Amino acid sequence: MNLAAENISFGYGAGTVLDSVSFELAPGGLTFLLGANGAGKSTLLKLLCGLLAPRSGEVLLDGRGIGGFSANARARRIGVMLQQSPPGLDFTVEEFVLFGRTAKLPRLAPPGAGDRLAVEKALSAAGMTSFAGRAVTRLSGGEFQRAVLASVLALESGILLLDEPVSAQDPAQAAFIFEMLSSLAAERNVLVISHDIDLALHYASRILLLAGGKIFADGSPDRVMTPENLARLYPLSGFTVSPARTFRFEKI
Amino acid sequence: MKCDRARLLTAAALAAAVLLLLLSARGGIRQPGAEVLFRFRLFRSLLGFLVGGSLALSGALFQAVFRNPLADPYILGISSGAAVGAAAAFVFVPAGLLFLCVPAGAFAGALATLGAVLVISGNARSADRLLLSGVVTGIVVSSLLIYLVSISDSAQLAGVTWWILGDLQGASPVLLGALGGLAVCALVSSRFFANELNALAVGDEEAALRGVPVKKMRLFFVISASLLASSCVAAAGVIGFAGLVMPHIVRLLAGSDHRRILLPAFLAGGCFLQLCDLLSVLFSGAKEMPVGVVSSCAGGMLFLFLLSRRRCS
Numbered sequence: 254m255n256l257a258a259e260n261i262s263f264g265y266g267a268g269t270v271l272d273s274v275s276f277e278l279a280p281g282g283l284t285f286l287l288g289a290n291g292a293g294k295s296t297l298l299k300l301l302c303g304l305l306a307p308r309s310g311e312v313l314l315d316g317r318g319i320g321g322f323s324a325n326a327r328a329r330r331i332g333v334m335l336q337q338s339p340p341g342l343d344f345t346v347e348e349f350v351l352f353g354r355t356a357k358l359p360r361l362a363p364p365g366a367g368d369r370l371a372v373e374k375a376l377s378a379a380g381m382t383s384f385a386g387r388a389v390t391r392l393s394g395g396e397f398q399r400a401v402l403a404s405v406l407a408l409e410s411g412i413l414l415l416d417e418p419v420s421a422q423d424p425a426q427a428a429f430i431f432e433m434l435s436s437l438a439a440e441r442n443v444l445v446i447s448h449d450i451d452l453a454l455h456y457a458s459r460i461l462l463l464a465g466g467k468i469f470a471d472g473s474p475d476r477v478m479t480p481e482n483l484a485r486l487y488p489l490s491g492f493t494v495s496p497a498r499t500f501r502f503e504k505i
Numbered sequence: 506m507k508c509d510r511a512r513l514l515t516a517a518a519l520a521a522a523v524l525l526l527l528l529s530a531r532g533g534i535r536q537p538g539a540e541v542l543f544r545f546r547l548f549r550s551l552l553g554f555l556v557g558g559s560l561a562l563s564g565a566l567f568q569a570v571f572r573n574p575l576a577d578p579y580i581l582g583i584s585s586g587a588a589v590g591a592a593a594a595f596v597f598v599p600a601g602l603l604f605l606c607v608p609a610g611a612f613a614g615a616l617a618t619l620g621a622v623l624v625i626s627g628n629a630r631s632a633d634r635l636l637l638s639g640v641v642t643g644i645v646v647s648s649l650l651i652y653l654v655s656i657s658d659s660a661q662l663a664g665v666t667w668w669i670l671g672d673l674q675g676a677s678p679v680l681l682g683a684l685g686g687l688a689v690c691a692l693v694s695s696r697f698f699a700n701e702l703n704a705l706a707v708g709d710e711e712a713a714l715r716g717v718p719v720k721k722m723r724l725f726f727v728i729s730a731s732l733l734a735s736s737c738v739a740a741a742g743v744i745g746f747a748g749l750v751m752p753h754i755v756r757l758l759a760g761s762d763h764r765r766i767l768l769p770a771f772l773a774g775g776c777f778l779q780l781c782d783l784l785s786v787l788f789s790g791a792k793e794m795p796v797g798v799v800s801s802c803a804g805g806m807l808f809l810f811l812l813s814r815r816r817c818s
Contacts, residue, residue: 302714304710304713304714323716324713324716324717324718325716326716327716328714328715328716329716333714335710335711335714337708337710337711338708340572340706340707340708341568341571341572341573341574341706342568342569342572342574342706342756342761343574343756343761344703344706344707344760344761344762345760345761348703348760348761348762349707351762352703352704352707352715353715355700355701355703355704355712355715355716355717356715356716358700360697360700361696361697363764
């Protein structure tokens with residue numbers, strides 16, 4: 254399954270957020286999208302999944318314009334994780350994760366064995382199996398974020414677009430999730446938006462840098478993550494970029 | 506597990522509804538003409554069942570669409586609109602036509618309020634905008650009610666007050682048929698779109714990502730729930746708490762998945778109002794106690810109990 258942006262531009266009101274952005278997602282490793290606050294990362298993600306329509310250019314899904322797909326057909330192919338707050342009603346985690354498969358659920362019959370298995374696997378992949386019966390309103394921020402991730406994984410889509418999937422996780426949980434996502438990325442297209450440079454350096458096979466409405470660097474971490482590029486990515490007067498010593502959790 | 510609980514709850518509520526129907530029809534016979542009275546009580550209990558069930562279903566739909574467990578069937582100002590329509594009938598229509606004009610006026614008032622809310626909210630563009638439009642419209646419409654009350658004489662005032670308190674005495678086969686038909690249509694269509702309702706209850710953006718046409722479905726559920734509530738108000742006046750509390754109790758027992766809880770919520774709401782009606786007859790003295798008074802008292806106490814349970818857990 255392929256997803257590509259072809260010269261897409263977008264803006265809110267008269268302003269321009271994205272200007273002629275082009276790239277193609279490919280399976281075989283995690284792709285990270287990095288950018289400063291307000292650079293347009295989440296907007297780009299919403300354009301890629303068809304939630305927003307570009308001013309010009311086109312998003313192609315399997316070589317066809319994404320606008321040509323029905324909402325249900327799009328939803329079955331692309332799993333999207335956005336920043337989300339818990340719903341007001343007391344859904345259990347299991348129910349909440351099952352709703353991630355809405356586009357694939359039978360209309361009147363109860364969920365089938367395939368649906369149940371997908372939920373079970375997604376809960377396990379996100380480390381949420383033991384929380385299955387708990388109400389989502391009673392989860393901590395990090396637990397709820399993992400429930401949201403599980404609901405996206407339960408869709409079993411070929412494309413995953415994830416907006417800051419570990420922003421509320423501790424370092425060990427973040428490593429656990431990225432190990433899982435790395436193994437998924439061998440067969441699926443996975444795009445991750447993140448502010449964590451260390452995670453990007455360690456887990457990305459490809460990094461896109463977004464600033465000024467354009468992707469100004471696209472390539473492997475070694476090639477793209479230079480002090481010059483980082484200074485351009487996060488411009489802040491009076492600050493400079495220097496390599497730092499960090500600790501990291503790794504799979505044994 | 507939750508699925509079994511929902512089935513058990515459905516069976517229990519159905520059995521309770523039949524039992525209450527029989528008890529209501531047999532009880533309260535204090536005058537000659539037992540057969541006529543039996544039918545009167547039977548119709549009345551059936552109307553209580555349909556009104557309570559419809560209000561509970563309407564409440565469950567509103568709570569999901571607004572993602573707010575405190576949403577009730579009257580949240581969009583429908584009760585205020587209906588009250589204005591009914592009050593206008595009491596004030597301006599001759600007494601002989603009130604039996605027809607009060608429910609018709611109430612229904613028209615509720616629908617006019619709903620129409621205004623939908624226009625103001627830009628056809629339910631967002632849940633928040635819809636909610637705010639409903640609250641503001643309800644306040645404006647309430648001022649009309651105050652005006653109508655201020656120009657009414659004492660007989661008209663008594664009529665308006667009694668109607669606002671909730672009353673099941675107007676039960677007739679035609680009314681039961683109309684309300685029953687609407688309730689069945691709403692139940693079947695809501696169950697058919699229960700996957701979409703679940704997605705909407707999670708969030709608008711999340712529902713759109715799951716392939717749900719958010720605006721269309723929200724409009725569908727809001728209109729269905731409002732029509733149910735409007736019909737109930739037109740048939741029996743303003744009955745409080747059935748639509749707010751019963752979906753809570755069902756969720757507590759059978760989970761929050763709307764594919765499972767819509768039917769039990771309807772049945773439980775029906776039983777609740779049947780029971781309130783039975784109590785209102787049993788505990789009435791020379792003058793009958795309006796069923797709305799009993800439902801508000803019982804519903805309010807149940808709600809406080811649920812709140813304290815939640816705090817403890």
